[in-house]
Amino acid sequence: MKARILITMLTAAVVFFAGYAALFIAPDERTMHEIQRIFYFHLGCWTAMFTALTIAFVANIGWLVEHKPHWDWLSVSSVEVGVVCCTGGLITGILWGKPAWGIWWTWDARLTTCFVLWLLYISYLILRGLIEEPGRRATLSSVFGIFAFLDAPLVYVSNRLWRTQHPAPVLFGGPNSGLDPIMVKVLMISMAAMVAVMVIVLAERYRLERLRHEVDELRMVCQARAALSGDPAPSPASRN
Amino acid sequence: MMQNFHFLFAAWIAVWAVFFLYQMSIASRAARLREEVEQLKQQIREG
Numbered sequence: 001m002k003a004r005i006l007i008t009m010l011t012a013a014v015v016f017f018a019g020y021a022a023l024f025i026a027p028d029e030r031t032m033h034e035i036q037r038i039f040y041f042h043l044g045c046w047t048a049m050f051t052a053l054t055i056a057f058v059a060n061i062g063w064l065v066e067h068k069p070h071w072d073w074l075s076v077s078s079v080e081v082g083v084v085c086c087t088g089g090l091i092t093g094i095l096w097g098k099p100a101w102g103i104w105w106t107w108d109a110r111l112t113t114c115f116v117l118w119l120l121y122i123s124y125l126i127l128r129g130l131i132e133e134p135g136r137r138a139t140l141s142s143v144f145g146i147f148a149f150l151d152a153p154l155v156y157v158s159n160r161l162w163r164t165q166h167p168a169p170v171l172f173g174g175p176n177s178g179l180d181p182i183m184v185k186v187l188m189i190s191m192a193a194m195v196a197v198m199v200i201v202l203a204e205r206y207r208l209e210r211l212r213h214e215v216d217e218l219r220m221v222c223q224a225r226a227a228l229s230g231d232p233a234p235s236p237a238s239r240n
Numbered sequence: 241m242m243q244n245f246h247f248l249f250a251a252w253i254a255v256w257a258v259f260f261l262y263q264m265s266i267a268s269r270a271a272r273l274r275e276e277v278e279q280l281k282q283q284i285r286e287g
Contacts (some may be wrong), residue, residue: 035244099244171272
């Protein structure tokens with residue numbers, strides 16, 4: 001418990017410093033000026049999302065190989081947190097698009113692949129809600145999760161493969177790309193802050209899944225006792 | 241120079257609002273489940 005409080009306080013300090021650095025330390029961008037500072041939250045959200053979805057991908061493979069419940073708990077938890085980060089990335093992108101491009105949204109390669117990724121993982125969560133039996137639910141959602149993850153690298157390379165509305169990558173983007181060194185440092189701090197927040201939320205969400213498993217086990221005990229005594233049994237725990 | 245500041249402010253608020261609402265949803269679901277665990281344990285104790 002002490003370690004949890006310490007980690008949370010440390011993360012809060014990093015988040016606070018990242019926000020301060022993004023707004024006041026990072027230099028002004030020449031063409032977009034202050035609106036470019038959305039970049040630090042925007043890229044932070046995507047970094048956290050890719051980290052969460054990579055964890056989910058590993059957990060999906062883990063379940064298919066070992067069939068241990070903790071892989072399934074980790075998978076659903078990281079997908080849910082990944083969807084939250086993706087939502088943050090999409091919203092900040094929309095709010096950046098309007099002043100920078102004059103439009104809220106366009107169906108360009110990067111935006112479309114991101115939106116498809118978001119829809120795929122929403123479908124993953126809906127699919128889980130439709131299957132009652134835990135083992136079958138974990139297996140089917142793991143297979144679907146691996147399929148959905150195929151879109152993640154496509155999102156990453158989309159603005160390298162197709163030059164449409166979204167700007168070319170500024171990091172690892174080739175000879176004409178790059179950022180001011182102070183911008184790079186602020187960006188790294190922002191990305192670290194968002195990933196740290198994601199990890200804390202993921203840990204909370206994982207504990208929730210473990211608690212749900214405990215409820216299911218207790219319900220099974222009650223059902224077994226009710227079957228023996230002939231009383232009505234409690235219904236299974238809700239997955240919402 | 242500061243004409244687009246409201247977009248920057250909205251983006252900053254949106255990111256933290258999304259995380260805050262999600263965290264609240266986790267906390268409320270966990271509280272409900274903890275209550276259910278206690279009820280079930282009591283049910284088992286009472287036989």
